[in-house]
Amino acid sequence: MSQRYLLALYNNFDEAEAVVKELRTADIKGFNAANDMVVKSPIEHPEVEEFIGNKPVYVQWFTLLGASLGGFLAFWLISGSQANFYAQMKGGKPIVPFPPNFVLTYEMFILGGVYITVLGFLILSGLPARRSPLYSAKVSEDQIGVLVKGDEGSVPKLREIFTKHKALEIQEEAGR
Amino acid sequence: MSVSNLLENWSKFRHTHPVEDKGHPDWEAYPSDIKWAMAIDLDACTGCNACSVACYAENNLPVVGKEKYSHGQAMHWMRIERYWDESESGFEVDQGARFLPMMCQQCEAAPCETVCPVGATNHTEDGLNSQIYNRCIGSRYCSANCPYKVRYFNWYDYPTTKDVWPSPMNEQLNPDLSVRSKGVMEKCTFCKQRTYVARNNAKTEGRPVQDGDVQTACQEACPAGAITFGNLYDPESKVAQKWQHQQVELTKEKQDKDKTEGNRLRGYRILEELRPYPSVMYLERVRESAV
Amino acid sequence: MGKDIREDIAWAQINKDVLKSLESPRKAYWVILLVALLVFGVGVGCEVYQYNMGMGVANLDNPHVWGLYIASFIFWIGMSHSGTLLSAILHLMHADWRKPIYRFAEAMTTFSLLTAALFVAVHLGRVWQIYYALPYPNERWAWPNFQSPLLWDAMAVFTYLSSSMIFLYVGMIPDLAICRDNIHQGWRKKVYTILALGWEGTDRQWRNFRMTYLTVACFLIPLAVSVHSIVAGDFAMSQQPGWHVTSFPPYFVAGALYSGCAAIISLFVILRYVFRFEEYMTLPILKKIVRLTFAIAMVWTYLNCIEFASVWYSHDEAAKGVLIQKAIGPYAPFWWAMIFCGSVVPFAMMVKKWQTNIPIMFAVSLLLNLGMFLERWMIVSPTFSHGIYPWTFDHDQWPSMVQWGMVFGSFGWFTLLFLVFCKVFPSVSMYEVKEMVYHRSLQSKKEAAGEELAVKGAN
Numbered sequence: 018m019s020q021r022y023l024l025a026l027y028n029n030f031d032e033a034e035a036v037v038k039e040l041r042t043a044d045i046k047g048f049n050a051a052n053d054m055v056v057k058s059p060i061e062h063p064e065v066e067e068f069i070g071n072k073p074v075y076v077q078w079f080t081l082l083g084a085s086l087g088g089f090l091a092f093w094l095i096s097g098s099q100a101n102f103y104a105q106m107k108g109g110k111p112i113v114p115f116p117p118n119f120v121l122t123y124e125m126f127i128l129g130g131v132y133i134t135v136l137g138f139l140i141l142s143g144l145p146a147r148r149s150p151l152y153s154a155k156v157s158e159d160q161i162g163v164l165v166k167g168d169e170g171s172v173p174k175l176r177e178i179f180t181k182h183k184a185l186e187i188q189e190e191a192g193r
Numbered sequence: 194m195s196v197s198n199l200l201e202n203w204s205k206f207r208h209t210h211p212v213e214d215k216g217h218p219d220w221e222a223y224p225s226d227i228k229w230a231m232a233i234d235l236d237a238c239t240g241c242n243a244c245s246v247a248c249y250a251e252n253n254l255p256v257v258g259k260e261k262y263s264h265g266q267a268m269h270w271m272r273i274e275r276y277w278d279e280s281e282s283g284f285e286v287d288q289g290a291r292f293l294p295m296m297c298q299q300c301e302a303a304p305c306e307t308v309c310p311v312g313a314t315n316h317t318e319d320g321l322n323s324q325i326y327n328r329c330i331g332s333r334y335c336s337a338n339c340p341y342k343v344r345y346f347n348w349y350d351y352p353t354t355k356d357v358w359p360s361p362m363n364e365q366l367n368p369d370l371s372v373r374s375k376g377v378m379e380k381c382t383f384c385k386q387r388t389y390v391a392r393n394n395a396k397t398e399g400r401p402v403q404d405g406d407v408q409t410a411c412q413e414a415c416p417a418g419a420i421t422f423g424n425l426y427d428p429e430s431k432v433a434q435k436w437q438h439q440q441v442e443l444t445k446e447k448q449d450k451d452k453t454e455g456n457r458l459r460g461y462r463i464l465e466e467l468r469p470y471p472s473v474m475y476l477e478r479v480r481e482s483a484v
Numbered sequence: 485m486g487k488d489i490r491e492d493i494a495w496a497q498i499n500k501d502v503l504k505s506l507e508s509p510r511k512a513y514w515v516i517l518l519v520a521l522l523v524f525g526v527g528v529g530c531e532v533y534q535y536n537m538g539m540g541v542a543n544l545d546n547p548h549v550w551g552l553y554i555a556s557f558i559f560w561i562g563m564s565h566s567g568t569l570l571s572a573i574l575h576l577m578h579a580d581w582r583k584p585i586y587r588f589a590e591a592m593t594t595f596s597l598l599t600a601a602l603f604v605a606v607h608l609g610r611v612w613q614i615y616y617a618l619p620y621p622n623e624r625w626a627w628p629n630f631q632s633p634l635l636w637d638a639m640a641v642f643t644y645l646s647s648s649m650i651f652l653y654v655g656m657i658p659d660l661a662i663c664r665d666n667i668h669q670g671w672r673k674k675v676y677t678i679l680a681l682g683w684e685g686t687d688r689q690w691r692n693f694r695m696t697y698l699t700v701a702c703f704l705i706p707l708a709v710s711v712h713s714i715v716a717g718d719f720a721m722s723q724q725p726g727w728h729v730t731s732f733p734p735y736f737v738a739g740a741l742y743s744g745c746a747a748i749i750s751l752f753v754i755l756r757y758v759f760r761f762e763e764y765m766t767l768p769i770l771k772k773i774v775r776l777t778f779a780i781a782m783v784w785t786y787l788n789c790i791e792f793a794s795v796w797y798s799h800d801e802a803a804k805g806v807l808i809q810k811a812i813g814p815y816a817p818f819w820w821a822m823i824f825c826g827s828v829v830p831f832a833m834m835v836k837k838w839q840t841n842i843p844i845m846f847a848v849s850l851l852l853n854l855g856m857f858l859e860r861w862m863i864v865s866p867t868f869s870h871g872i873y874p875w876t877f878d879h880d881q882w883p884s885m886v887q888w889g890m891v892f893g894s895f896g897w898f899t900l901l902f903l904v905f906c907k908v909f910p911s912v913s914m915y916e917v918k919e920m921v922y923h924r925s926l927q928s929k930k931e932a933a934g935e936e937l938a939v940k941g942a943n
């Protein structure tokens with residue numbers, strides 16, 4: 018059965034919330050609210066996470082990985098290069114001196130943390146991405162979009178729910 | 194490879210100098226039995242500037258001219274400092290100036306070495322503070338951190354500047370060392386070109402370097418014989434005997450003799466309390482009033 | 485006092501207002517841009533001259549080997565810190581008044597770091613060998629000297645520059661999507677489309693975005709502190725009198741935040757006028773930054789006094805000598821000007837009427853920055869002119885026109901970069917202003933409802 022996409026635009030978060038809640042409880046054949054529904058909003062709105070259901074965020078694991086790798090690599094690379102470069106003393110200090118190496122380790126710790134966190138962000142949020150089949154510029158302005166994917170048979174029901182909650186506009190397109 | 198090297202030699206890499214390895218350094222980065230050092234007898238110095246001139250000739254130092262000199266851009270590796278006695282009426286001229294020949298003190302724990310971002314200045318195995326002209330990028334941090342301010346920066350490209358070595362003066366440039374171009378730091382090397390010849394000769398002849406094998410240019414030129422130069426690790430050398438006689442120890446930042454009151458020993462090192470462990474000992478009964 | 489921002493401002497209107505700044509600024513924009521270009525030209529000319537002649541034309545000498553270049557380096561690094569203050573620290577503290585102004589503050593961070601990086605190059609005797617300072621693998625196994633505070637500087641500044649650029653970019657992605665959706669022709673469309681990465685504001689994107697933004701903000705705060713501590717380390721790690729001071733790192737960090745906040749006030753005034761941002765960069769917000777600046781000014785003054793006191797009561801005669809020389813020596817006029825601009829002028833910000841008076845605050849912020857520039861100069865130069873070794877006292881050195889020209893030119897370079905950025909990218913964060921408006925209107929609705937309830941209850 019071919020898939021259809023539906024995008025409904027709403028004026029405010031309350032309406033969108035009502036729709037999402039109804040869609041989640043509604044039993045529509047060929048439509049799975051957990052996977053087939055996306056809320057698009059112009060601002061970051063923590064309540065969206067509540068009403069769309071708990072979806073975990075894993076960015077912090079990338080952070081942990083990046084920061085610890087950065088720090089570890091920094092210390093080993095720096096100490097290693099010091100142990101091979103001339104092996105000549107400078108200023109009577111040890112050839113592998115701890116205080117400077119800790120300073121550099123600290124910087125690399127942050128560098129690794131930031132880089133890998135952002136990399137994780139791109140991976141986890143699926144960016145860079147092609148635009149999804151249905152997109153309205155209104156979403157980046159002031160409206161909240163609810164994008165659903167469902168079997169052809171579920172479209173009328175979905176439309177009905179959308180209209181019930183005063184959708185400003187409903188777009189439909191065949192899935193790929 | 195680097196990691197295995199690091200682990201194998203860990204304790205050596207964590208060694209400090211010269212405090213922990215007193216006397217002869219104890220590992221392969223310092224295989225040499227040589228520690229070049231100097232003793233300068235200020236009571237003998239007449240302030241004639243012969244040492245400075247000799248240094249200019251030996252080390253290809255550019256003569257920058259009056260204008261740049263007055264801007265403080267002179268390149269005198271060996272400089273004669275003058276100090277006047279001060280009394281209530283101002284400077285005492287009657288007694289004359291006191292002189293202090295000042296050059297790089299070849300510190301054992303040199304403040305300039307740690308701060309160079311590219312590692313262009315290092316401690317060598319024969320106890321000198323080296324300057325690698327090719328590596329220098331001219332950040333001038335070494336000079337900023339030098340307590341004696343004995344490092345000189347090439348503010349201009351002197352080899353191509355008019356009247357620095359007017360013909361035929363360019364014919365007398367020393368071929369044993371380079372002529373430095375603009376943007377690098379330079380300083381006294383204890384006439385490295387001469388000490389290396391002496392070491393090579395001794396090696397060829399299969400004997401250790403002996404006292405008197407090598408003289409620095411300033412030492413050679415000093416009419417009063419105020420400058421003594423040699424290997425501090427050779428107990429027979431004049432310089433080692435002078436240091437010993439004056440009870441000045443290389444690895445101490447406070448000499449034991451200074452604790453005993455009324456000692457008549459004249460030896461001291463300048464700015465010892467900053468702990469750079471300089472390799473030059475000066476001899477003079479210190480007159481506070483003259484400094 | 486009014487509200488920080490009008491709460492009934494429509495979201496579509498926010499988009500429209502900010503997008504307009506990308507298209508049609510006031511004529512003043514082009515005038516400033518042209519002037520900045522000319523000023524930058526002066527700097528370029530000076531550098532070309534110095535590059536060919538040698539560093540001597542800067543009139544530096546032995547032992548006065550550092551001068552305005554290093555002072556400007558610290559100045560520009562310092563200026564960058566307030567961007568982080570606004571975007572990261574105030575973000576964690578949920579101070580939402582930062583939202584209309586943090587974007588340009590962050591851009592200021594990036595561009596002042598780029599300006600500071602220029603001074604590293606300008607300062608070097610052999611700038612063509614600058615890559616020796618990078619830890620790149622090479623056949624000779626020659627590495628930079630990791631012990632050198634200058635190398636820590638390089639590492640810290642690189643980390644800070646790249647992290648704050650990333651932070652600026654990540655925070656701008658939703659706004660770039662708005663630009664992509666609203667600008668339909670020319671090269672800009674392509675640039676925005678590529679940079680927006682296909683952002684659509686889905687719940688998944690926002691969720692990860694929030695976490696990322698928070699995490700990077702948490703990293704940036706200690707990073708910013710460490711960067712200026714390390715710059716302070718360039719001096720504090722040395723043995724020179726007047727530099728070898730334990731309190732330098734916090735003193736530098738406070739000075740950095742101080743000059744950065746002053747710069748934010750100046751740029752606030754300029755942007756507000758040039759891009760017609762009166763609705764967003766409002767006077768109540770100005771008032772808040774002014775108060776923040778005053779608080780930081782007092783911290784700086786305190787740390788300054790601490791430094792003097794610790795030198796004065798120490799037995800370090802050389803350091804004491806430098807301090808006395810600062811007050812009565814050849815640099816005395818500048819030193820006292822620094823004290824005046826840094827510690828006396830900020831009291832003008834105590835006057836309530838002046839806090840929202842744009843011309844007065846603009847003048848005050850310029851004076852503060854002048855004071856902070858002098859502060860950096862007074863850290864660098866007096867130690868060289870009156871160091872530890874009496875014979876090398878060097879009271880006559882004066883920076884040449886080449887040095888001044890380069891300092892002058894750096895302001896042109898910064899202004900140029902900054903203005904181009906503000907014209908190409910939205911300098912007010914649209915999505916965050918929407919958030920601010922949304923949450924504030926919700927809040928006041930709640931309050932109104934609460935009051936009604938209270939009234940009913942009383943009846």
